[in-house]
Amino acid sequence: MTEDPKSLSCADFQAQLPDLIGAGENVAIHPHVLSCELCRALLADLETIAEAARQLFPSVEPPEDLWEHIESALQHEEDRSDLK
Numbered sequence: 001m002t003e004d005p006k007s008l009s010c011a012d013f014q015a016q017l018p019d020l021i022g023a024g025e026n027v028a029i030h031p032h033v034l035s036c037e038l039c040r041a042l043l044a045d046l047e048t049i050a051e052a053a054r055q056l057f058p059s060v061e062p063p064e065d066l067w068e069h070i071e072s073a074l075q076h077e078e079d080r081s082d083l084k
Contacts, residue, residue, distance in 0.1 A: 008032045010039055 013032040020027050
């Protein structure tokens with residue numbers, strides 16, 4: 001039988017938090033978060049930290065010819081191994 005998410009202790013919820021986030025869950029609507037001010041505050045802090053981290057390392061688009069270079073390098077390695 002599964003445990004009621006509202007009845008989770010904060011420690012149990014926080015132990016599950018990395019898995020929930022990693023699975024792409026919308027943790028803000030998790031029943032425990034909706035019923036627990038402490039965990040709502042923790043989630044808000046984590047979101048603030050994550051946003052600050054994203055701003056430190058802006059997204060950079062790779063060069064258009066990146067895959068061509070990768071394929072060429074792989075082909076070169078394959079050709080070299082065939083010569084051995």
